Amino acid sequence: MSLVRGVFLVGAALSLLMLSPASPGQSFKPVGGLDCNGHSQIQKPLRPQDSCTDFHGEYGTRGYDNGYYIGHDEPSIAFISTAPHSGNNVQWEFTLPRERPLPATQSFENFIAFWFSMALCDPNSGFVRGPCIPDSDQNNPFLAGSAFLEMQFYPPGNPPFLTQISCDLIHWCASLHINSLETMNNGNLNPNCTETTNFAFIQRDGIPTGPPGPNNLNDSSATPNSQTLLMNQGDRLRITIKDVPGDVFGGVLTLIEDLSTGQSGFMIASAHNGYQTTDPNTCAGTDFSFHPEFDTAKFGNFVSWAALQADVNFAMEIGHFTPGANGDNDSDDAPCFPGPTVAGCLGSDIDFDGTSYLFDWPDGTRNKATSVAIHSVRGGGIGPLSPSDDTGDYDQAFPIIQIQTDVPASEQACQQNGVGCVVPPVGAKFYPFFAVTKNGGNDNSGSDGESCTLLFGNFSGSDINNFGGDAQYGASNLYWFFGQNTSGPRSNPCIPHP
Numbered sequence: 438m439s440l441v442r443g444v445f446l447v448g449a450a451l452s453l454l455m456l457s458p459a460s461p462g463q464s465f466k467p468v469g470g471l472d473c474n475g476h477s478q479i480q481k482p483l484r485p486q487d488s489c490t491d492f493h494g495e496y497g498t499r500g501y502d503n504g505y506y507i508g509h510d511e512p513s514i515a516f517i518s519t520a521p522h523s524g525n526n527v528q529w530e531f532t533l534p535r536e537r538p539l540p541a542t543q544s545f546e547n548f549i550a551f552w553f554s555m556a557l558c559d560p561n562s563g564f565v566r567g568p569c570i571p572d573s574d575q576n577n578p579f580l581a582g583s584a585f586l587e588m589q590f591y592p593p594g595n596p597p598f599l600t601q602i603s604c605d606l607i608h609w610c611a612s613l614h615i616n617s618l619e620t621m622n623n624g625n626l627n628p629n630c631t632e633t634t635n636f637a638f639i640q641r642d643g644i645p646t647g648p649p650g651p652n653n654l655n656d657s658s659a660t661p662n663s664q665t666l667l668m669n670q671g672d673r674l675r676i677t678i679k680d681v682p683g684d685v686f687g688g689v690l691t692l693i694e695d696l697s698t699g700q701s702g703f704m705i706a707s708a709h710n711g712y713q714t715t716d717p718n719t720c721a722g723t724d725f726s727f728h729p730e731f732d733t734a735k736f737g738n739f740v741s742w743a744a745l746q747a748d749v750n751f752a753m754e755i756g757h758f759t760p761g762a763n764g765d766n767d768s769d770d771a772p773c774f775p776g777p778t779v780a781g782c783l784g785s786d787i788d789f790d791g792t793s794y795l796f797d798w799p800d801g802t803r804n805k806a807t808s809v810a811i812h813s814v815r816g817g818g819i820g821p822l823s824p825s826d827d828t829g830d831y832d833q834a835f836p837i838i839q840i841q842t843d844v845p846a847s848e849q850a851c852q853q854n855g856v857g858c859v860v861p862p863v864g865a866k867f868y869p870f871f872a873v874t875k876n877g878g879n880d881n882s883g884s885d886g887e888s889c890t891l892l893f894g895n896f897s898g899s900d901i902n903n904f905g906g907d908a909q910y911g912a913s914n915l916y917w918f919f920g921q922n923t924s925g926p927r928s929n930p931c932i933p934h935p
Contacts, residue, residue: 846920
């Protein structure tokens with residue numbers, strides 16, 4: 438989900454309490470994927486601005502990594518269904534944003550990535566580790582070990598990916614990214630590998646550019662090669678996220694079909710490809726095939742440790758860019774880069790003064806980048822589809838949605854009773870929101886006249902349903918995590934009818 442937000446630092450005593458060294462004789466590289474948040478006591482992260490899953494504390498408190506609060510800004514929309522296979526086999530269709538010439542705000546200034554998600558089995562991950570039955574609603578979300586898949590898409594204009602945001606200056610690229618949470622036998626998060634990362638680009642040949650496992654990540658893993666799938670601005674894509682059977686060559690598959698160019702790429706989170714589960718006590722990695730955790734995407738089938746109520750979700754990863762070579766010289770600005778397109782800093786924007794919190798989001802005008810535009814595979818509505826047992830066709834819609842954000846947890850005034858947990862956050866001049874257009878054309882995204890399109894930014898008008906703007910995020914969800922605001926389950930405003 439997002440880069441580290443070092444908002445609150447607790448006392449040194451807490452860090453000492455959590456300390457548990459790796460097993461004797463175990464050696465780890467100085468840089469890798471043992472802790473996405475960058476606070477491992479034995480290793481630095483491969484990418485200093487990685488996008489990882491926001492987690493809450495075991496008892497609904499803020500999530501801390503070695504004494505640092507880990508928070509994010511991820512406005513998200515969950516799609517909910519009780520149809521068989523809605524939790525382990527879905528197809529989405531959407532149009533990528535298109536940039537406008539400078540000085541227009543570029544997409545990478547507003548968001549570091551957007552992602553599509555799914556809950557996965559990982560018996561070693563979570564507050565309460567336990568066996569997990571792949572593709573099964575028999576799993577108790579609070580007892581089965583689970584990991585979180587984010588199929589992340591990265592905007593163009595701010596390369597190189599290893600240290601910044603983009604694969605190159607003009608193309609989009611994507612990855613199969615998985616986070617796990619490591620809780621030791623003593624009940625504490627492991628200070629050496631609190632939140633591990635598996636990462637591989639979506640490749641035309643399905644072969645990772647480098648080892649994806651947390652113990653083996655290296656520069657090649659996060660450097661595109663000639664087989665990395667690059668997508669044009671404005672391309673229309675169909676993506677599939679589904680299970681492939683097998684404990685060596687199988688695993689969850691992420692597939693991109695570029696309907697505009699005819700190209701495709703895929704990645705399987707398999708042991709064969711080098712994906713790994715991590716020993717929560719020693720941080721040692723073992724090759725592992727990740728499979729979906731649930732059969733359906735019913736309400737409650739969530740990754741229990743994630744700050745968002747998440748399974749089959751779409752989210753924007755915002756709050757990671759402050760313009761200028763030195764930002765505003767705030768403590769949250771670094772690291773900073775001179776370009777190559779726009780100078781700026783990629784630290785987590787905890788005072789909400791960066792580009793994400795200005796009136797520069799897509800709004801249907803031609804002086805701003807277009808919005809990501811989510812349609813459906815069969816047209817006539819928005820959101821993913823799952824396959825029916827009768828035909829195998831993707832024709833089962835998701836009738837319920839839930840809009841949510843975890844930005845309130847990063848507000849210092851947000852309290853555990855929900856007081857001060859507001860959207861937009863204090864300090865922001867603007868906060869973007871979801872909207873549905875009834876004619877699919879107002880976003881200038883290349884929509885072909887679908888009856889509905891889901892957009893994100895600053896959309897309003899007679900043909901727009903924006904759910905009340907920021908009011909769509911609702912109030913603090915005290916049942917789940919006070920730092921998550923949610924609309925609660927509501928009807929999909931434009932259900933596909935294949």
